[in-house]
Amino acid sequence: xxxxxxxIGSGAAxxxxxxxxxxxxxxxxxxxFTEDTDVxxxxxxxxxxxxxxxxxxxxxxxxxxxxxxxxxxxILTQTKVEHAVNDRAKDGTVTKNxxxxxxxxxxxxxxxxxxxxxxxxxxEGTDLPGVFVVRTVNDGxxxxxxxxxxxxxxxxxAGVIGLELALSLVNIGKDVTVIEMMDQVIPRIADKDMADxxxxxxxxxxxxxxxxxxxxxxxxNGKVESVESLGKSYPCDMVIFATGVRANxxxxxxxxxxxxxxxxxxxxxxxxxxxxxxxCPDIFACGxxxxxxxxxxxxxxxxxxxxxxxxxxxxxxxxxxxxxxQFGPVMSPWVSVIGDKQIAGxxxxxxxxxxxxxxxxxxxxxxxxxxxxxxxxxxxxVKVIGDKNTHRIIGAQIIAGEDxxxxxxxxxxxxxxxxxxxxxxxxxENAYCPPTSQVRDVVISAVEDLAKNLKQ
Amino acid sequence: xxxxxxxIGSGAAxxxxxxxxxxxxxxxxxxxFTEDTDVxxxxxxxxxxxxxxxxxxxxxxxxxxxxxxxxxxxILTQTKVEHAVNDRAKDGTVTKNxxxxxxxxxxxxxxxxxxxxxxxxxxEGTDLPGVFVVRTVNDGxxxxxxxxxxxxxxxxxAGVIGLELALSLVNIGKDVTVIEMMDQVIPRIADKDMADxxxxxxxxxxxxxxxxxxxxxxxxNGKVESVESLGKSYPCDMVIFATGVRANxxxxxxxxxxxxxxxxxxxxxxxxxxxxxxxCPDIFACGxxxxxxxxxxxxxxxxxxxxxxxxxxxxxxxxxxxxxxQFGPVMSPWVSVIGDKQIAGxxxxxxxxxxxxxxxxxxxxxxxxxxxxxxxxxxxxVKVIGDKNTHRIIGAQIIAGEDxxxxxxxxxxxxxxxxxxxxxxxxxENAYCPPTSQVRDVVISAVEDLAKNLKQ
Numbered sequence: 001x002x003x004x005x006x007x008i009g010s011g012a013a014x015x016x017x018x019x020x021x022x023x024x025x026x027x028x029x030x031x032x033f034t035e036d037t038d039v040x041x042x043x044x045x046x047x048x049x050x051x052x053x054x055x056x057x058x059x060x061x062x063x064x065x066x067x068x069x070x071x072x073x074x075i076l077t078q079t080k081v082e083h084a085v086n087d088r089a090k091d092g093t094v095t096k097n098x099x100x101x102x103x104x105x106x107x108x109x110x111x112x113x114x115x116x117x118x119x120x121x122x123x124e125g126t127d128l129p130g131v132f133v134v135r136t137v138n139d140g141x142x143x144x145x146x147x148x149x150x151x152x153x154x155x156x157x158a159g160v161i162g163l164e165l166a167l168s169l170v171n172i173g174k175d176v177t178v179i180e181m182m183d184q185v186i187p188r189i190a191d192k193d194m195a196d197x198x199x200x201x202x203x204x205x206x207x208x209x210x211x212x213x214x215x216x217x218x219x220x221n222g223k224v225e226s227v228e229s230l231g232k233s234y235p236c237d238m239v240i241f242a243t244g245v246r247a248n249x250x251x252x253x254x255x256x257x258x259x260x261x262x263x264x265x266x267x268x269x270x271x272x273x274x275x276x277x278x279x280c281p282d283i284f285a286c287g288x289x290x291x292x293x294x295x296x297x298x299x300x301x302x303x304x305x306x307x308x309x310x311x312x313x314x315x316x317x318x319x320x321x322x323x324x325x326q327f328g329p330v331m332s333p334w335v336s337v338i339g340d341k342q343i344a345g346x347x348x349x350x351x352x353x354x355x356x357x358x359x360x361x362x363x364x365x366x367x368x369x370x371x372x373x374x375x376x377x378x379x380x381x382v383k384v385i386g387d388k389n390t391h392r393i394i395g396a397q398i399i400a401g402e403d404x405x406x407x408x409x410x411x412x413x414x415x416x417x418x419x420x421x422x423x424x425x426x427x428x429e430n431a432y433c434p435p436t437s438q439v440r441d442v443v444i445s446a447v448e449d450l451a452k453n454l455k456q
Numbered sequence: 457x458x459x460x461x462x463x464i465g466s467g468a469a470x471x472x473x474x475x476x477x478x479x480x481x482x483x484x485x486x487x488x489f490t491e492d493t494d495v496x497x498x499x500x501x502x503x504x505x506x507x508x509x510x511x512x513x514x515x516x517x518x519x520x521x522x523x524x525x526x527x528x529x530x531i532l533t534q535t536k537v538e539h540a541v542n543d544r545a546k547d548g549t550v551t552k553n554x555x556x557x558x559x560x561x562x563x564x565x566x567x568x569x570x571x572x573x574x575x576x577x578x579x580e581g582t583d584l585p586g587v588f589v590v591r592t593v594n595d596g597x598x599x600x601x602x603x604x605x606x607x608x609x610x611x612x613x614a615g616v617i618g619l620e621l622a623l624s625l626v627n628i629g630k631d632v633t634v635i636e637m638m639d640q641v642i643p644r645i646a647d648k649d650m651a652d653x654x655x656x657x658x659x660x661x662x663x664x665x666x667x668x669x670x671x672x673x674x675x676x677n678g679k680v681e682s683v684e685s686l687g688k689s690y691p692c693d694m695v696i697f698a699t700g701v702r703a704n705x706x707x708x709x710x711x712x713x714x715x716x717x718x719x720x721x722x723x724x725x726x727x728x729x730x731x732x733x734x735x736c737p738d739i740f741a742c743g744x745x746x747x748x749x750x751x752x753x754x755x756x757x758x759x760x761x762x763x764x765x766x767x768x769x770x771x772x773x774x775x776x777x778x779x780x781x782q783f784g785p786v787m788s789p790w791v792s793v794i795g796d797k798q799i800a801g802x803x804x805x806x807x808x809x810x811x812x813x814x815x816x817x818x819x820x821x822x823x824x825x826x827x828x829x830x831x832x833x834x835x836x837x838v839k840v841i842g843d844k845n846t847h848r849i850i851g852a853q854i855i856a857g858e859d860x861x862x863x864x865x866x867x868x869x870x871x872x873x874x875x876x877x878x879x880x881x882x883x884x885e886n887a888y889c890p891p892t893s894q895v896r897d898v899v900i901s902a903v904e905d906l907a908k909n910l911k912q
Contacts, residue, residue, distance in 0.1 A: 012895060045829055045890050059829045295883070306895045307888040326882050333887035344887055373501055373515045405892040406862010409885075410869050416883055417873035426782050427751070427872055429865075431789035431800055432763040434501050436861040439468060439762045 003028040005320050006098055006107040008081050008251060010034035012042070012306045013287025014113030015062075016313025017320065018073045021111075024321035032067075032075040033100050038137045039064055039075055044306055046140040047161070050147070051168040056137055076100065084251050086110065086283060096282065109282050109320035112252055112265065112273070113313065116245030116288035116304060121156075124217040130224030130238040134161055135245075143240065150237035151175055154227050156215040158185040160336035160343075162242035163198065166207045167339050177208040177236070179215050179229055188244070189334060190343060191350045193364075194383055194397045201341050210234070215241075245304055247289045255283065260291035261300050267291070269326045271316040284320045286312035295329035295416050296347050296394045297356055303332040333412045335405045342404035346412040347395035348385060359388040363421070363450025367442035369403050371434035378402045382446035384411070384421070391420040391454050393447065403436070407443050421451040459484040460562060461776050462554055464537050464707060465569030466490035468498070468762045469743025471518075472769025473567045473776065474529045480777035488523075488531040489556050494593045495520055495531055500762055502596040503617070506603070507624040512593055532556065540707050542566065542739060552738065565738050565776035568708055568721065568729070569769065572701030572744035572760060577612075580673040586680030586694040590617055591701075599696065606693035607631055610683050612671040614641040616792035616799075618698035619654065622663045623795050633664040633692070635671050635685055644700070645790060646799060647806045649820075650839055650853045657797050666690070671697075701760055703745045711739065716747035717756050723747070725782045727772040740776045742768035751785035751872050752803050752850045753812055759788040789868045791861045798860040802868040803851035804841060815844035819877070819906025823898035825859050827890035834858045838902035840867070840877075847876040847910050849903065859892070863899050877907040 005021050005028050007014045018032050032039070038060055045059040064075040083099040097106045118133040120126050130150070132143050147153075153169055155162045158180035169176045178185075184192040185199045199209060213229040218239055220226065226235045247264035249257075258274040260266035265285045266274050273283045287309040294301040308330060315327040335344035353360050363384045370377035378401025385395035396411040398404040414424055425448060430441040461477050461484050463470045474488050488495070494516055501515040520531040539555040553562045574589040576582050586606070588599050603609075609625055611618045614636035625632045634641075640648040641655045655665060669685040674695055676682065682691045703720035705713075714730040716722035721741045722730050729739045743765040750757040764786060771783040791800035809816045819840045826833035834857025841851035852867040854860040870880055881904060886897040 042827060042829070042890060042895060044888070045827065048830065048890060053831055054829050061828070305888065307886060310896050311885070328882040331885050333885050335887040335889045335892055337889050337891040342889075342892065346887070371498060371501065372517070373498070373510050374504065375509055403859065403862055405887050405889070406859055406865060408887045409862060409866040409897075412885055412887075413866050413869035413873065413883075417869065426784040427869075429767070429787050429789050429868055430763060431791035431802070431861050431864045431868075432500070432761065433791045433793050433798075433861070434498060434504060435793040436791055436798065439498060440766050441865075 003321065004106055004108045005030045005111065006105060007032040007111040007113055008098070009113030009115050009287065010036055010039035010075060011113060011115050011287055011309060013115070013309035013313040013316070014111070015040045016310045017111045017113055017286055017317035018067070019071060020314040020317030021321040022071050022073060024318045024323045028321055030073045031105065032073060033079050033081050033098070034075065034077055035080050036136055036138070037077050039067070039077070041137055042306055043135055046134055047164040047168040049140060050144055050165070051171050056141060060137070081251060084110065084255050086255050086280070109284065111316050111320050112283065112285040112289055113287045114248040114251055114289045117248045118241060119243050119246050120241050121215065121243065123215065125220065125224070126218055128218055128220050128224050129222070130220065131218060132238060132240045134165060134240060134242055146238055147174065152236040153177070154179060154234055154236040154239045155242055156227070156239060157242040157244065158209070159188060159242055159244060160186055160334070163202060163338055164336060165240065165242060167202060167205060170206045177210060177234055179210045179213050179227065179234070181212070181214045183212050186343065189345055189349055190397060191383065194343065194381070194399055197381070197399055198338060198341060198343050202338065205339060215239070245288055249289060252285070252289065257283065262291050262302055264291040264302060265289050269328070270319050270324065271312060271327050272319070284316040286316035293329040295331045297358065299356060301330065301332065301352070303330040305332060305334055308332065331412045331416055333408045335408060340401055341399065342402065343397070343399045344404040344408040345395065345397040346408050347415045349395055349397070350385060353385060353394060358394065360394070361386045361388045361450065361453050363446050363448070363453055365442050365445035365449055367445060368438060369400055370436060371438055374434040380442050382407070382442045384446045384450045386421050386450045386454055388454070391422060393419055393421055393424060393450070407441070411443060421447050421454055425451060459777065460564045461486045461567065462561060462563040463488040463567040463569055464554070465571050465743065466492055466495035466531060467569060467571050467743055467765060469571070469765035469769040469772070470567070470569030471496045472766045473569055473742055473773035474523070475527060476770040476773030477777040478527050478529060480774045480779045484777055486529045487561065488529060489535050489537050489554070490531065490533055491536050492592050492594070493533050495523070495533070497593055498762055499591055502590055503620040503624040505596060506600055506621070507627050512597060516593065537707060540566065540711050542711050542736070565740065567772050567776050568739065568741040568745055569743045570704040570707055570745045573704045574697060575699050575702050576697050577671065577699065579671065581676065581680070582674055584674055584676050584680050585678070586676065587674060588694060588696045590621060590696060590698055602694055603630065608692040609633070610635060610690055610692040610695045611698055612683070612695060613698040613700065614665070615644060615698055615700060616642055616790070619658060619794055620792060621696065621698060623658060623661060626662045633666060633690055635666045635669050635683065635690070637668070637670045639668050642799065645801055645805055646853060647839065650799065650837070650855055653837070653855055654794060654797060654799050658794065661795060671695070701744055705745060708741070708745065713739065718747050718758055720747040720758060721745050725784070726775050726780065727768060727783050728775070740772040742772035749785040751787045753814065755812060757786065757788065757808070759786045761788060761790055764788065787868045787872055789864045791864060796857055797855060798858065799853070799855045800860040800864040801851065801853040802864050803871045805851055805853070806841060809841060809850060814850065816850070817842045817844045817906065817909050819902050819904070819909055821898050821901035821905055823901060824894060825856055826892060827894055830890040836898050838863070838898045840902045840906045842877050842906045842910055844910070847878060849875055849877055849880060849906070863897070867899065877903050877910055881907060
């Protein structure tokens with residue numbers, strides 16, 4: 001009999017898992033349940049669609065019809081999973097099913113790709129018309145529609161989505177204020193000295209910032225008219241919460257699955273879930289709902305990135321279909337393109353290193369992305385973070401006018417190999433051609449600075 | 457007494473060595489001897505200067521006067537070193553000096569950065585006016601001047617310099633024919649299946665190719681009028697030999713230094729030379745004149761790249777000034793930008809792997825440089841080469857419309873870490889943002905294809 005695989009969630013993780021399960025088992029019955037109307041799109045694209053660089057249809061890779069026809073994967077959209085059961089009674093009877101839209105569906109393997117929920121602070125007024133989040137195509141369309149009658153926009157949260165969105169909206173003529181609780185932009189993953197130049201760049205483009213300020217209330221008479229923070233009122237027509245994502249563990253909790261230290265699902269390298277410390281043979285999880293292991297030092301970390309979701313989905317899907325694939329620990333490289341600037345990072349930031357109790361030393365270098373004598377070279381600053389005791393490189397961050405991505409991928413591989421700053425300097429090589437690089441990359445100069453500082 | 461350091465050669469290696477020696481020893485007397493008139497420039501830039509994207513002064517980083525003033529390094533330009541001595545007589549008398557311009561200069565440490573000589577085949581007519589090589593600023597200026605009265609140009613050799621030059625000259629309206637002995641362009645470092653699309657691209661831009669054809673004679677009455685190959689005559693006004701570089705070991709041989717299997721200077725990881733199998737305490741070498749060790753498998757390899765020269769120069773210079781720095785084995789990543797295309801590689805090509813006796817399996821994937829739904833994404837093909845027995849990834853090559861460099865640097869670090877194809881798939885992560893990358897990079901798909909092929 002064909003294996004029944006149920007996937008809950010249709011984001012990057014869920015759809016990768018479904019496709020991967022199909023590759024592993026051509027016969028399986030694969031069904032995806034999602035509350036969304038669309039599947040197979042990258043929410044990271046929303047800021048650029050709002051700016052007009054693409055459109056809503058253009059950012060959707062495949063439709064449910066395409067999945068049905070090309071991959072024999074059934075997708076039930078706008079369908080909330082109400083309950084999930086995975087029980088073995090004392091008499092040995094096994095009950096494995098989910099309930100959705102009033103119907104019961106049995107499964108052999110269950111894949112939880114329930115993603116994250118945008119965190120909205122529990123404050124007054126967040127139910128007013130004019131309050132938005134940025135997560136789905138429908139969120140994006142709702143923002144686009146409301147923007148037509150809005151001039152002043154407040155974005156709550158200065159993470160990468162908040163910043164990308166801020167510049168997009170300024171570029172289409174809106175008056176944008178970002179309100180951030182911490183004292184820096186991109187507070188969760190970038191260090192302040194690398195984030196500050198990005199904030200300055202956005203300010204130069206017209207984005208206003210209110211820092212060290214929580215949004216404490218949304219006010220308005222029937223619709224958003226202002227937000228309040230630390231006793232001040234900021235008039236606005238709409239508020240977009242880009243305040244981060246929390247793992248959506250509702251179904252997981254009903255199944256009694258173990259939650260990790262960071263509030264997300266604990267999983268094995270096979271991406272199987274645990275229940276009371278025991279590995280579940282038939283429940284897998286992937287995407288923003290899980291907690292990962294750090295590739296720098298053993299320990300938990302979150303990796304709520306599209307790239308991680310896709311990679312996890314491939315492993316969870318293959319294993320749900322009977323294979324034995326493995327998901328490794330993560331470095332979580334990230335990059336954000338904001339106007340003419342790119343900011344990127346990998347491994348541990350100073351904040352994460354401190355949370356891990358690692359004593360750090362840093363190195364930094366500034367230079368150009370290409371040969372000085374080739375026209376168009378852009379400025380670049382590279383920061384590397386080392387472990388004071390072992391001299392291992394544990395993190396890197398780059399802010400540059402171009403080509404941060406490849407350099408961060410390079411550093412990701414180097415850091416994952418366990419290189420010390422000193423060994424990196426012996427081993428590191430970079431490809432050189434005047435229009436794309438310097439004969440000795442700024443990345444290497446940054447590590448040289450780190451090695452010098454480690455000596456002291 | 458101040459340490460006397462003599463550097464022979466003012467290319468990337470020689471000038472790096474001189475600067476590095478200065479950093480290591482602020483008191484040393486450092487003198488650079490060069491036959492060139494200019495120092496501290498990147499010969500890789502010549503094609504773009506000929507095309508008008510920069511000028512001769514613009515491609516020179518620093519003048520001899522700058523070195524004298526800013527770094528207290530004396531440079532004797534247009535000065536050929538005629539002899540070099542490094543003798544220890546039976547009575548213990550040590551003689552260490554060089555002779556240049558009729559004068560004798562003593563040294564404590566000698567750094568050989570004598571570079572390479574462009575190989576010109578021993579055929580008729582290479583002394584005719586209209587025959588050029590591409591090595592120095594003066595070579596470039598001579599070509600520029602002669603181009604004013606030339607329409608038809610033959611370039612002998614389809615390596616990266618030959619190809620970059622070919623497109624530059626087509627772009628300024630010349631009729632360009634490349635004549636290559638092998639059956640593919642970039643024959644020394646790229647595989648044929650990756651090189652062929654670059655040849656096709658250049659053909660689409662108007663460059664003509666004659667393949668599997670050695671240039672056998674240059675003909676002309678008082679100046680170049682044609683070249684001959686395999687019984688055919690190709691009329692032309694000038695011929696540029698871009699036929700590769702041989703280590704310039706003249707001085708090294710006079711010093712009795714050991715030459716390696718590949719015809720270049722054998723050196724220790726400290727970049728000290730050997731004489732009759734013994735390490736010389738006071739002679740160092742760097743740049744195109746030395747033979748390197750491969751970082752993939754122990755064994756000799758050439759790494760005649762500007763990036764390698766700079767790195768070697770830093771080690772040789774520091775050690776000549778009394779430090780103990782180490783030059784590691786090389787992956788030799790390279791990249792060439794030719795019009796709208798980039799071709800890059802790292803580690804072993806199929807040719808080099810075969811020379812090493814490694815049985816290979818390959819993987820390949822095509823895709824886009826950025827998210828499909830972000831405007832401007834370019835096509836990209838990635839090839840990876842694996843060792844059939846160990847499953848280690850041993851090489852990678854990319855041809856792409858943009859951003860090959862960072863990906864090759866990434867693969868360089870991954871290959872150097874010794875990763876198998878299977879382990880790479882567990883570990884590899886790439887930073888994602890729609891304007892710069894795909895959520896799962898084509899590099900990873902190529903390794904997945906390799907892993908699949910290794911299984912068979």
